[in-house]
Amino acid sequence: MSDTTINPELAIAMRGVTKIFGDDPQSALALLRSGKSKAEVQAETNHVVGLDNVSLDIAKGQIFVVMGLSGSGKSTLIRHVNRLIDPTAGEIVVNGADVVKMSLDELRTFRRTQIAMVFQKFGLLPHRSVIDNVAYGLEVRGVGKQERLATAAKWIETVGLSGYENSQPRQLSGGQQQRVGLARALAMDTDIILMDEAFSALDPLIRSGMQDQLIELQKSLGKTILFITHDFDEALKIGDRIAVLKDGALQQEGKPEDIVLRPANEHIEDFVREVNKARAIHVRSIMTRGAGERCDILVPQDARCEDVLPLFAEHEWVGVQDENGVQIGSITAKQVIRALARHTPSPAGELAA
Amino acid sequence: MFPEIIDTRPLRRAVDDALNWIVRHWGGGFEAAAHPLLMLLKSIENLLIATPWWLIIAILVGVAWLSTRNWKLPAVVLVALLFLGVMDLWEDAMATMALMIAATLTAIVLAIPVGVWMSRSLNVRKSITPLLDLMQTLPSFVYLIPTVMIFGPGKIPALIATIIYASPPLVRLTDLGLRSVDPAVMEASRAFGTNPRQRLLGVQIPLALPTILAGVNQTTMMALSMVVIASMIGAGGLGYQVLQGIGRLEVSRGLFAGLGIVALAIIFDRVTQAFGKQLQARIGLAEAR
Numbered sequence: 001m002s003d004t005t006i007n008p009e010l011a012i013a014m015r016g017v018t019k020i021f022g023d024d025p026q027s028a029l030a031l032l033r034s035g036k037s038k039a040e041v042q043a044e045t046n047h048v049v050g051l052d053n054v055s056l057d058i059a060k061g062q063i064f065v066v067m068g069l070s071g072s073g074k075s076t077l078i079r080h081v082n083r084l085i086d087p088t089a090g091e092i093v094v095n096g097a098d099v100v101k102m103s104l105d106e107l108r109t110f111r112r113t114q115i116a117m118v119f120q121k122f123g124l125l126p127h128r129s130v131i132d133n134v135a136y137g138l139e140v141r142g143v144g145k146q147e148r149l150a151t152a153a154k155w156i157e158t159v160g161l162s163g164y165e166n167s168q169p170r171q172l173s174g175g176q177q178q179r180v181g182l183a184r185a186l187a188m189d190t191d192i193i194l195m196d197e198a199f200s201a202l203d204p205l206i207r208s209g210m211q212d213q214l215i216e217l218q219k220s221l222g223k224t225i226l227f228i229t230h231d232f233d234e235a236l237k238i239g240d241r242i243a244v245l246k247d248g249a250l251q252q253e254g255k256p257e258d259i260v261l262r263p264a265n266e267h268i269e270d271f272v273r274e275v276n277k278a279r280a281i282h283v284r285s286i287m288t289r290g291a292g293e294r295c296d297i298l299v300p301q302d303a304r305c306e307d308v309l310p311l312f313a314e315h316e317w318v319g320v321q322d323e324n325g326v327q328i329g330s331i332t333a334k335q336v337i338r339a340l341a342r343h344t345p346s347p348a349g350e351l352a353a
Numbered sequence: 354m355f356p357e358i359i360d361t362r363p364l365r366r367a368v369d370d371a372l373n374w375i376v377r378h379w380g381g382g383f384e385a386a387a388h389p390l391l392m393l394l395k396s397i398e399n400l401l402i403a404t405p406w407w408l409i410i411a412i413l414v415g416v417a418w419l420s421t422r423n424w425k426l427p428a429v430v431l432v433a434l435l436f437l438g439v440m441d442l443w444e445d446a447m448a449t450m451a452l453m454i455a456a457t458l459t460a461i462v463l464a465i466p467v468g469v470w471m472s473r474s475l476n477v478r479k480s481i482t483p484l485l486d487l488m489q490t491l492p493s494f495v496y497l498i499p500t501v502m503i504f505g506p507g508k509i510p511a512l513i514a515t516i517i518y519a520s521p522p523l524v525r526l527t528d529l530g531l532r533s534v535d536p537a538v539m540e541a542s543r544a545f546g547t548n549p550r551q552r553l554l555g556v557q558i559p560l561a562l563p564t565i566l567a568g569v570n571q572t573t574m575m576a577l578s579m580v581v582i583a584s585m586i587g588a589g590g591l592g593y594q595v596l597q598g599i600g601r602l603e604v605s606r607g608l609f610a611g612l613g614i615v616a617l618a619i620i621f622d623r624v625t626q627a628f629g630k631q632l633q634a635r636i637g638l639a640e641a642r
Contacts, residue, residue, distance in 0.1 A: 082544055111546030123541025127559045127636045137545045168635075188545075 008096040011192055011224035012058040012081055017090030019076055019248075022047030025088045038247045050076040051087070052249040058241075060191070063218055063225045065239035067232060067271075073248035074228045078196050081226060082115045083107055094192065112141045116185035120197035122177045124169040130180050131156060131165040137188040148187075155183040159213070175206035182210075186217070195227045199234065211238050232271045236260070236280040244268055257285045261339065277340050278306035286339045287320050287329035295319035295330060305336050312336070376502050387509045390459065394512055398451035406443055410434045413620060420627035429623065433616035442591060442613040449580050449590035450617060456512060456576040460520035461569065468527025468565075469553065478528065485521040493518055493582055501586050511588035515579045522571035530564025531557050563633040570625040577618050591617075 006013045020028045020041075028047035031040075038049040051073045058064045068074040079085040080092055083099050092099045095114055102110060116137060124133050131152050132139075138148035156165055159179040169177055178198060185193050195214075199207045215238055218225055229235050235242050236256045243253040244267075252264035260280040263269040284301045298321040299308055311318050312333040320329045401409065410431065417430040437446045471478045493514055500510035534557050542556045558565070584592030591610045598607025 084540060084544060108546040108548060111544060113546075117541070117544040119537060119541055119544075121535075121537040123537045123544075125538060125542075125556060125560075136542075140545045140547050140551060194544075 006091070006093050007057070008093075009060065010057050010093070011060045011095065012056070012064075012226060013091075013093045014054055014056045014077075014080070015091040015093075017051055017054045017077075017080055017087050017092060019050035019073075019080065019085060020047050020088045021050055029088055038249075049248050050085075051080070052247070054090075054245075054248070054250050056243060056250070056253065058224065058226060060224050061222045062240035063215070063227055063238050065227045065229060065235040065242045066245055067229055067235040067242055068245035069230055071247075072245040074230075074245050075196055076248070077245065078117075078194050078226060078228050081192075081194055082111055082117060112137070114190055115192045115194065116188040116190045117194040117196065118178070118181045118185045118198040120200055122169070122174075122181045122201075124177060124180055124184075126169055129166050129168060130161065130172070133169060133180055134183045134187050137184060141188075151187050151189075152183070155187045156180075158186065158217075159183045173206075175202050175210065178202060178210065182214075186221075190223075192224045192226070195225060197228050197230065200229065200231070207234070214238060232275050233279070236275060244271070255285075257281050261285075276306070278309060278336075279304055281305045281339055283308055283320055283331050283336070284329065286335050287331040288335070289329045291327050292319075292330050294327060298325075298327060301328060305340060308336065372499055372502065380503055383503050384505075384509070387504060387513070390455070390512055391509050393458070394451060394455040394508055397455050398448055401447040401451050402444060406438055409447075413624075417620075417624050417627075420624050420631060426623055426627060430620050433620050436616055437613050440609050440613065442594070442610060445589070445591045445594055445610065446613055446617060448588075449577070449592065449614065452508075452512060452515060452580065452583065452588055452590060453573055453576045453617070453621070456515040456519055456579075457569065457573050459512075459516050460523050460572050460576075463516070464520040464523035464568070464572075465527050465565065468524045468568075469531060471524065471528040472531035472557075481524070485524055488517050489521045493579065497582070497586060506587045508588055510586050511583035514586075515576050515583055518579050519572045519575040522575065523565075523568035526568030526571065527561070527565050530561030530568075533564070534560045560636060563629050563636065566625060566629040566632060570622060570629065573621045573625065574618060577614060577621070580614060 006015065018029060018032070019025075020032070022028060022045065024045075025047060028041050028045045028049070031044060032038075032049060032052065036044070038052060041047060041049055054073075054077060056064075066074045066077055076085060080087055081094060081099070083092075083102070087100060090100070094110075097110065097114075099107070099110065125136065128136070131149060134152035134156055135143075135148040138151060143151075153165060156162060159182055161176060161179050161183065164172065164176065169180060172180065178201070181198070185195075199210050202210060211234060214225070217223075227235075227238060239256055241254065242256055242259055244251040244259065244264075246267050252259055252268055254262075257280065259268060260272050260275065260277055263272050281304060282301075283299065283303050283305060286305075295318055297311055297315055297318045299311070299318055301320055301322050303320070308318055308331065317330050317332040319327045320331060322328050413434060414427045414431050417427040418424075420426065437443055467481065471481055496517060497510065497514050500513050504510045504513070531553075538556060538560070539552065542552050547555065580588065580590060580592035581595050582592070584590060584596050591613045594610030595607050595614070598604065598610060
């Protein structure tokens with residue numbers, strides 16, 4: 001990652017973003033820059049380091065997940081992208097525009113037209129009906145009533161809430177309320193959507209359904225989604241790329257399998273140990289490349305290890321095909337087992353998971 | 354005895370002289386400035402007295418029904434109003450109601466902007482809160498006398514004294530209501546690019562409305578509790594009847610007029626509370642608390 005130039009093709013780029021909460025962040029910043037740790041800065045100045053020199057490149061059209069435990073600064077990070085929080089230092093470029101340098105007026109226009117957000121606690125307006133909530137962003141943007149209600153109705157249908165248009169948010173379940181939140185963001189038709197622990201407040205089954213729906217939507221709409229979660233399984237399921245945050249500092253950034261197969265440090269290994277690796281690892285990242293011997297059993301290239309495991313009950317190996325049906329590689333049971341066993345201190349207990 | 358450290362007489366004389374100077378030089382100006390208040394009060398009073406009694410009963414019973422969709426409150430309102438009519442207190446009750454309505458309307462216009470201002474700045478809140486405490490605790494005669502000196506006895510000083518006494522709860526509850534709007538909702542609104550005015554009118558005030566309405570309820574109640582004192586300086590109405598009852602030792606007159614004030618209080622208290630509850634249910638705060 002280069003720290004000097006920013007590729008304007010990126011959806012979101014952050015360079016050295018640092019946030020210190022307190023009355024005099026600049027002096028605390030100087031301490032932090034002099035090499036003191038977050039805990040030392042807090043002990044000496046009573047200032048909390050929210051983000052510590054975070055640099056990220058987020059390409060267009062992918063789901064980028066920022067993962068971290070509570071207090072890791074992930075919610076602070078996402079709020080920097082639309083500047084709900086002002087950084088103490090650093091550069092944030094969204095769609096080629098420097099967010100930090102924007103005037104308040106420019107910032108409002110930017111929020112109205114370029115970026116939408118979904119919140120953990122939904123953030124719906126309790127005094128408005130579902131359709132008026134979904135149309136809220138367009139209303140703020142100044143879109144006429146008929147047009148915004150038509151757009152809102154379309155998105156309500158897309159998220160599967162037809163018939164609830166005139167309900168009040170409180171009459172809906174948590175999952176339905178978050179669908180309203182999602183529809184409200186989608187109705188803005190922005191290229192970038194920020195999702196702050198959007199599914200964390202939902203029941204596991206509903207959460208899983210929402211994740212599937214999000215992946216579907218992203219495939220058909222090609223949006224850039226910055227997704228925050230504390231759930232590693234969720235990150236692995238939906239993320240095209242994952243960044244792990246701890247104590248406000250970036251620990252590792254990469255594809256899901258990079259993180260599972262090559263955790264950068266002990267902190268990430270702790271996560272990896274708890275996770276269902278068979279779901280995280282795509283077969284294409286561990287297969288033997290090349291057309292090779294033709295196999296009758298073919299799996300798509302975005303299959304994951306858990307998808308091929310049942311096949312090994314009957315077959316020694318299976319082929320992997322690209323979207324055109326051409327065989328691009330093959331994978332054996334041994335390769336899968338080896339990938340799943342890596343970084344596992346007690347293999348016996350782990351394979352069952 | 355507490356030792357005399359300074360001679361307070363010059364200080365007191367200075368205050369008295371200053372007031373006299375104000376009365377002499379600015380009295381006319383003050384009276385002109387307060388004229389719109391007088392017009393408001395007079396037009397409400399004239400309207401209430403000119404309206405036939407049955408129409409007023411019909412309107413208030415109808416409003417009571419709208420606020421609850423239930424026969425109980427309208428029945429209470431009907432009985433209370435009939436009591437006022439039967440006891441020959443109708444015209445006095447209308448005068449008192451006019452004073453209360455005028456004071457409440459003025460308080461709404463003055464107090465809500467102050468409440469909004471307070472909710473936005475900690476410093477403003479810190480400096481206005483003691484002023485509100487003062488307005489509520491300072492015995493009303495202390496500011497009644499200077500206002501009578503400036504405006505002369507009559508309805509204006511009565512109205513001003515009522516406003517001073519009755520607006521603090523509305524300011525406080527507006528401030529409280531605006532500040533207790535769910536920060537998650539405010540943040541969501543901010544993320545969609547709203548400006549402060551859009552957030553105030555589109556999110557904060559609608560969500561704070563039940564609390565603000567509780568403030569209006571408090572204001573009407575406190576305005577009613579001022580009517581006896583206000584009648585001492587020429588407000589007339591039910592309070593004057595109570596005063597006369599005390600003066601002539603006619604217990605019955607004082608008692609019935611006093612009960613008349615209670616009847617008005619019940620009507621306005623229950624109706625505004627019912628509207629508040631209705632509003633809360635519509636926003637969905639009732640279940641949340």
